[in-house]
Amino acid sequence: MASLIETRDVHMHFGHVIALAGISFMLEESQVHCLLGDNGAGKSTLIKILSGVFRPSAGEYLVEGTPARFTSPRDALDAGIATVFQDLAMVPLMSITRNFFMGREPVRAWGPLRIMDFRSADRVAREEMRRIGIDLRDPGQAVGTLSGGERQCLAIARAVYFGARVLILDEPTSALGVAQTSMVLRYVHLVREKGLGVIFITHNVRHAMAVGDEFTVLDRGRIAGRFRRGEATLESLQALMAGGKELAELATELGGTV
Amino acid sequence: MDPSAPGAEPVRPAAPGVAPAEATGLRVDERVRALHPLQRLFMRPDFGSLAGVVLLLVFFAFAASGSGMFAPDGIMNWLHVSAELGVIAVPAALLMIAGEFDLSIGSMIGFSGMAAAIPAVYWGWPVWTAILFAFALSVGLGALDGYLVVRTRLPSFIVSLAFLFVLRGLSLAVSVMLTNQTIISGVNHAARGDWLAPLLGGRIGHPLFVLLARWHLIGTYRDGSPLISGIPMIMIWWIAIAAVAHFVLSSTRFGNHIFATGGDRNAARSLGVPVARVKILLFCSTAFCAALLGISQVMEFGSAAADRGLDMEFEAIIAAVIGGSLLTGGYGSATGACFGALIFGIAEQGIYFANWNNNWFRVFLGALLLIAVLFNNFIRRRVTGER
Numbered sequence: 292m293a294s295l296i297e298t299r300d301v302h303m304h305f306g307h308v309i310a311l312a313g314i315s316f317m318l319e320e321s322q323v324h325c326l327l328g329d330n331g332a333g334k335s336t337l338i339k340i341l342s343g344v345f346r347p348s349a350g351e352y353l354v355e356g357t358p359a360r361f362t363s364p365r366d367a368l369d370a371g372i373a374t375v376f377q378d379l380a381m382v383p384l385m386s387i388t389r390n391f392f393m394g395r396e397p398v399r400a401w402g403p404l405r406i407m408d409f410r411s412a413d414r415v416a417r418e419e420m421r422r423i424g425i426d427l428r429d430p431g432q433a434v435g436t437l438s439g440g441e442r443q444c445l446a447i448a449r450a451v452y453f454g455a456r457v458l459i460l461d462e463p464t465s466a467l468g469v470a471q472t473s474m475v476l477r478y479v480h481l482v483r484e485k486g487l488g489v490i491f492i493t494h495n496v497r498h499a500m501a502v503g504d505e506f507t508v509l510d511r512g513r514i515a516g517r518f519r520r521g522e523a524t525l526e527s528l529q530a531l532m533a534g535g536k537e538l539a540e541l542a543t544e545l546g547g548t549v
Numbered sequence: 550m551d552p553s554a555p556g557a558e559p560v561r562p563a564a565p566g567v568a569p570a571e572a573t574g575l576r577v578d579e580r581v582r583a584l585h586p587l588q589r590l591f592m593r594p595d596f597g598s599l600a601g602v603v604l605l606l607v608f609f610a611f612a613a614s615g616s617g618m619f620a621p622d623g624i625m626n627w628l629h630v631s632a633e634l635g636v637i638a639v640p641a642a643l644l645m646i647a648g649e650f651d652l653s654i655g656s657m658i659g660f661s662g663m664a665a666a667i668p669a670v671y672w673g674w675p676v677w678t679a680i681l682f683a684f685a686l687s688v689g690l691g692a693l694d695g696y697l698v699v700r701t702r703l704p705s706f707i708v709s710l711a712f713l714f715v716l717r718g719l720s721l722a723v724s725v726m727l728t729n730q731t732i733i734s735g736v737n738h739a740a741r742g743d744w745l746a747p748l749l750g751g752r753i754g755h756p757l758f759v760l761l762a763r764w765h766l767i768g769t770y771r772d773g774s775p776l777i778s779g780i781p782m783i784m785i786w787w788i789a790i791a792a793v794a795h796f797v798l799s800s801t802r803f804g805n806h807i808f809a810t811g812g813d814r815n816a817a818r819s820l821g822v823p824v825a826r827v828k829i830l831l832f833c834s835t836a837f838c839a840a841l842l843g844i845s846q847v848m849e850f851g852s853a854a855a856d857r858g859l860d861m862e863f864e865a866i867i868a869a870v871i872g873g874s875l876l877t878g879g880y881g882s883a884t885g886a887c888f889g890a891l892i893f894g895i896a897e898q899g900i901y902f903a904n905w906n907n908n909w910f911r912v913f914l915g916a917l918l919l920i921a922v923l924f925n926n927f928i929r930r931r932v933t934g935e936r
Contacts (some may be wrong), residue, residue, distance in 0.1 A: 365821040382812030382821050383933045384879040385805075393809050394820035396802040406800040435933025 294319045294355075295442050295457050295488040296341060296372065301350035302335050305510075310336040312512040313350070318457065318488040323479060325499040326492045327532050329510035337509070341490070343367030344373035365394075371456035375463060379446040383435030385426060390434050391449050419448040424474040440471035447475065450505050451482055458482060459490045463526045464498050476502050495529045508532055594873035595885030597924050601871065601892050601917075607650075609899035618902035620768040622776040624751075631894030632787040635887050636842045637861060638868035639794045640835040642886035645869050646798070647828055648811035648878030649705035651835040653694060654710035654865050658858025660716040661687045661840035666733040666853030667742070676736070676830050677745035684840050686886070691836020695829035713862065720855040739852030749841070750848025752779025758789070783845050787887075790838060794883035841915025867891055867914065871921040875929060892917070 294317045311333045319323050327415060328334045339345045340352060343361030352359045354370055361367045364374065381390055392412050398405040415428040425443045434442060445461055450458055461480070464472045479489055480500045493499050506523055508516045508531040516531045518544040590596055609618060617623045637654050640729045644651055650704070663681035668674040676681070694712050698705040724731050740746040755778055761767045762775035798804040809817035818824050839858070847853045868889030874881025900910050904922055 294784045314829070328868045367820060376819070380813070380816035382816055382879060384811055384812050384875075385808050389805055389808060393805065393817065396805050398802055401800075405802070407802055407805060409800075415755065433932045 294353075296355075296359075297338075297353045297525060298340070298347075299350075299353070300349040301337075301339065301340060301347045301352065303340065304348045305343065310512055311340075311347075314509070314512075314514060314516075316507060318489055321483050321486050322504045323483050323489045323491055324500050325503035325506045325507060326490060326509065327494075327496065327499055328515075329494075329532050331511070332509040332532075333512045334509055335461070336512075338374065338461055338490065338492060340378075341367070342372060342459055358500060368453070371457065373450035373455035373457070374459040375443070375446045375450050375451060375461060377461045378466070379442055381434050381442055383448065384433055386431045387420075387434055387437070387445065388412045388416045388430040390429075391419070391445065391452075395453060399402075414453070417474070419452050420445065421460075423478050424449045439466035440468060443467060444475065444478075447478065451487070455487060457488045457490065461492045461493075463491070464493060464495060472498065494532075496525055496532070500525060500529070556651040574840065584806055589704075594880055594882045594928065596873070597921065597928070598888035598892060602888050602895065605895045605899065607714045609895065609903065610650060612900050613903040616902040616904070618899060621761075623646075623898075623902065625777050625780075627894040627898035628770065629781055629894075630898055632781065632784040633842060633846075634861070634864055634868055634893050635787040635890035636783060636790055637835070637865040638837050638884050638890045639790050640831070640838045640871060641808060641862075641865040642869035642874045642881050642883060642889075643794055643798065644828075644831040644835055645866070645874045645876065646811045646878060647724070647831050649698060649828055649831070650709060651691075651694065651832060651860045652706065652865065652866075653690075653716055654835055654839045654862035655858040655863070656713045656716035656844070657687055657690070657836055657839035658722070658861055659853075659855050660690075660720045660923060661843035662847040662857055663720045663733065663854040663855055665844045667724065667727060668849050670733055670735050671728055674703035676740040676743040679843055680745050680749065683844055684871040687702045687836045687840035687843075688833050691833045692829055694836070695832025697838045698832070699825040699828050713756045717855075724855050728848075731855040732852060733854075734854060735850035737848055742846060743813075746783070746848045749845040750850075751782050753782065753785065755779040781849070783842065783849075786845070787843060787890075791883055791887045793880040798883055802829070803830075808879060811880075813879070824857055841894065864893065867918050871917060873921075873925055873928070875925055876922065880925075880929060880932070883929050 296318050298314055301311055301314045301316075302309070314333070314337060316324075316337070320378070326334050335344065341368050343359075343364045346361070359367075359370065361370070367374070368441050374463060380393075382393070385393070388409065392407075397408045397415075399408040399411075400529065413430040417427050420427050422429075425441055425444050434445070437445065438529045439467050443466060447458075447460065447463060463475050463479075467475060476498060479491060482490055483502075483504075489502075491499065491502060500523075504520050506516075506518045506520075507514060508528060510531070517529075518528070618627070639653060641654060646901065661683045664686050665676075665679045667679075668682055669676045669679035682899055690712070694705075694709055697703075698708045700915075701708070721731055724733065740750075756775045758767065758775040758779060762769045762773070763776075767775055768779055798807060805823045806817070806824075806827045809820070809822045810824045814824055838849060843858060869886045870876060870883065870889070872882065872885025872889035874886070896913055896917075897907075897910050898908055900913070
């Protein structure tokens, strides 16, 4: 069986900066693949390649076994690869429903015209948000009135609803409180049960350990380590992310609280 | 009607086989305030301008009482002013919602009028072909304006400011070059019997007004003909344009794209909204509507002048802002722009009817613009819950 997405020895250069130096990476169905790494490790660059924002300088990018030629995020979306970026791609002044269906508005015939089907759009938005654990009073309220966590959930619900085969979540728990984080993690689990592949980017090793099947740690544009579930411990992942020694020193300085 | 009313959505038991998140996540958030229907009205983008129209009407009912402002021909007078502005304010509002300005609207009015009059009068074209030519040329230039904005990513303020000067200069220079004057008269002779010209510059409903005059419901001239000879076509166009714009904005896919484009261009683009196409089409629509007004005036007055439409780009933008459109894009309405145009017409003509110095109109307009911007900002914060 071909993997959902795969990169083979992908390089990415920006001028003389080498952001990625040979990343081989694989995601299968019903798998949560956690991508870990400190700032500047190349996580964002990698997911921007996967989601069609960048094209790799060298190396191969395969989607279900065939080479992908994405020129825009829209192409990736059409291929079933939905990315929830950190900025969430939300318009605060627009309603939840209008945001949910932005770019993919449902229409129905109204005489010779085609008008937006707000009745079903509102219903779907409510249902999908309830599925992720948020009960909307009014799908017509502006997204700006939602909290950061609610917006995050909306972005994830939207990506899943539009038939994603692969869901890429860029630090989905960074803005969330405890309850919402567990909601999102549970939702990730649920999405995997449906057969989707999930790429989960995070700083937080605990969150990664909670849902991950496989863990790839990036460091300075290279793969620093790869583990299956059960192989890695919290400490070993954390040490790898920080490039080994510094964190251990820090931990002793702070009395082992990191 | 409103499914979100408190209590309308009872907590249902989870269906068999649903996810755990669904079972545990079901609770009504008690921290969301229920909004009174009046509060909802207050949060509409066009509410402020509607209130403004009502206030102004009440004000001038006293200030200009007995002046004939509210006689049928007086009403026709300020409605005509509002209609002329409304025709261009509505597309200007849509463009503003999409996050751009078109400062070339005013110049386009003069330019399109010349573009219709010169072929009709000097080249002997049938008037309808001259009209279609002028429309095509104007919309083409609007598309070019939009294309340059999208392509260069320069602020549309600058690109359309350049168009403002180029078009005004072209109108004057070309008309002087070809005809040695800046006013072209004789269009009414050329347009006699033309099928298209009356649709733009004509009036409809003449028999109705004759009848109303006979029943003494409206005033007459000495010879017995009614003071109102018909409804100017520009009013019909205003209503038609406003209706189409409102429909597009509130009920179509393209309307959602307009809001998304102005609200956050990057978000819209990454979700597959054709941002460039939306903007170019809206620049075409402002150019089309400016041409509609310019050509209508030529057909109504029977002459074209290169300096027509002076400052009207600002008036259109002011009407859109008074109507609740945000200068930064992403929020506004077509009906609001119509109310903005009405405020403009009522105030301008009201000051005339009240027999005040008409310079006060500019003072009023400037003050109103400032109040509108502050009010819009306040509404934006209410809508987004921003503090």
